[in-house]
Amino acid sequence: MLRRLFNRGFDRVERLLDGAFGPAWNPLAHLGSLGWLLFWVVAGTGLYLFIFFDTGVHAAYESVQWLSEDHWYHAGVARSFHRYASDLMVLVMLIHILREWAMDRLRGRRWFSWVTGVPVLWFVYISGITGYWLVWDTLAQYVATVSTELLDALPFFSEPIARNFLSPETLNSRFFTLMVFLHIAIPLMLLLMMWIHIQRITDARTNPPRGLGIMTLLALLAVALVMPAVSQGPADLATVPQRVGVDWFILSLYPVIESVPPGVIWTGALVITFLMIGLPWLPPRREAPAAVVTLDHCNGCARCVADCPYAAITLVARSDGAPFTHEVVVNEDRCVSCGICMGSCPSSTPFRRSEELTTGIDLPSRPLSQLRLEVIEAARSLTGEGRVLTLACQHGSAGAEGPGRVVLPCVAMAPPSLIDYIISRGLADGVAIAGCSERECFNRYGQEWTEQRFARQRDPYLRERVPRERLLLLWHGTSEARRTLREIASFGARLAAMPAYGKVRPITETRAPDRAGAPEAGT
Template structure:
């Protein structure tokens, strides 16, 4: 087992441990991105409120912070503490989000854009927090300002050393302090822009956590703010050097290192760290299947695939072939991750077709609908006994390893609802288990939601009403939940055995089965290996 697979299972277990406390939908580890946005707005709102009471002058800055913290503790003081603790939590959430996306391999291939645009966010968050500590102008602020400016002076970009502003009380002017206020406002605005760019290649990006999780997070921050209010560490005095200061280890944890290591080494390390992060998506690059392909003879431009694509890789454009439809769809190969969700959303993706070649409006070159039908027929031939269960599995979940009676897909939403109808009505199995990845977090973001909505007849293409819901099992299990999935599938098989064979079925048509062996053999070559490798 690879290191990434081990880490993935460990993280999946940690997330599963939080499910009983929060539920799958409110699990904080599955909502790190939305939580980061929520914390940003808390920090922004409290920062604006604190600015009302804050005096930007050098002489009065410390006094104004003490006044709002003590005399008006019940609103401004709580806002100050909330501002500080939300900033700290934002750093934790950001770093966890970074690690989680790496472990789940969501940074390589066509997903490089979100990863690379996320790297500057790391630095902007830290710069925002550091400049915020300067404004308190206590002993900690003095230490941070002197250390930071000495580090900046090592760069050949300033005409005069800016650390000179902190040598004596007379050297620091209110004009310089006003500049610090400007930086503390400007940097978060740039951060907000970077966060917006970060999600531009994601359809229906979640920037809001579930309301319940947001309420819990805000309530916990307010409680901590009341029990452990933020406090200053004595007024700054440039005539002396602070002997001991208490650090905020979330934002200022590297400052002791900066004190001990030459500035050149610090800047070199920061540059290398940034370049390594930016280069990770290509070290090594991820081998992905070819992008989805549009077949205009079977596309009426209905735009269902446009609405369902999680990555904004499909757009609606003017018709180009003279067909009596105003639009057609176009695939951006630079964004398509070959998840197959578009194929599952196409109304022409029906395995029941018997005349002519089985082609759909949008298909995967290496995993076509015809090949998928062939794989299903071959997998069904491996089933024996009563209560036969054919599993349509996600390659990133507990059933992601190929096995008898199982068809592994990049995402279960790749399977159109008509495929489940086909399996039952042709007597290929007594029931279908749709085994997706973890309920708390879909590898392809929207696969679980679209699958459930299609089955519930809430989203096109609908599952036909003739298909008995009791013969479908939807199970969502992460890579560490193999035992639970096996238990659910065994229970489902027993229930199917008690029900008996599906009554409304007819034998598989020879035209439907024609060429299944050859197509299935093709489907289990490089593309199958690629899915399994991606799940490791």
């Protein structure tokens, strides 16, 4: 319920942003890649700032002041980029987490990306915290004191670390060397975790659309020039920071840490971490079984390998002695049963004559033979002129079951030959493909592959004989159900005004496929 509420909320906000950025550049559809861009900005500017940074109780603050004031036009700008890109990275990351949860893209076999994202969250925060420490201004003093007091609550240290910050005499310059080391080592670990995070998806987008990236960099530059990042006065351990300007992205927990006993903070952090790690199984998703390959119908063409968005299919050497060099293998742990592979298989054609309608790669829980029956069944409810059969994505605006509608895990599960079948067999006057939102496909590439197949740019192509005007593609989000119905009705009216399709070869009762997937007429 709550998840659905958030899902619809995101969809509405994203529609607004579609208006400002256009669907191709909508930042909410590119949060992951924006995170990567911001990471590289932070890493690049960090390396540049390291050239000018001195490690030492007094040298640290002075060097940061020098680069911010005397050399504001390069090093100062780099410092502002470094800080503000870090803040944006936290913002992007938090929205990314919330959005993936709202879209339920964490359960089932997609758990890996979610679980490996949890350490990323902590590494981002720790990287930011150690960075603020290095400036050694009053904020750094505040951060150092509160952080070490929190750490001292753990029974690991023989001497309280916070004692280092008791007075000016107790602090050693070596401490800054340690902090610099941590501020480099932790982001490196962060990078490693980010790399692991994207391992189970094909062609992970680590670069945002160029326009969006340039916009982000230009905005950072403008803000760096107008609102440069500055220090808050030198740290003085003879005093206590009374009022500090906290970075509410990276240090937002610090006021809480001050107000709550450390045991509660550590327990809370542990509980939240384990809760987040466990979310994909709370409750577990009953996922359909993974796709299966039937070697008798597979020639190892590798179209399913290219189309699988989750790197779940691999090409291996032929094992059955058939005269082909390769065959495909499905990794069950990665397959989310989206059906895109079935839609990509050249042998997935409902016209096929065979004892049973079998295809090279199929979903055991919803094979092509069943899909064909569902389409025929759905077509029975269509009457009058301008009959529209809708093939809908369950994650889009037409995801609910309805008359004349077949709901699929992804519209790219429908092979182009199915459209040909529906129209040429007279099951409907036209077909509406109602996918998910234009800005982003739930299964990453379903929209792109569908459009390319129907535009006859990607195998398997939509045959030339299928009149393109009898096909409607709709990419609407979950909150646009009414708009979808309106456009389908309007499409039906257009179909009704068209002359009837003249090449219909109806399915005769004797040839109609039964539940066992009995033979169908050939083309």
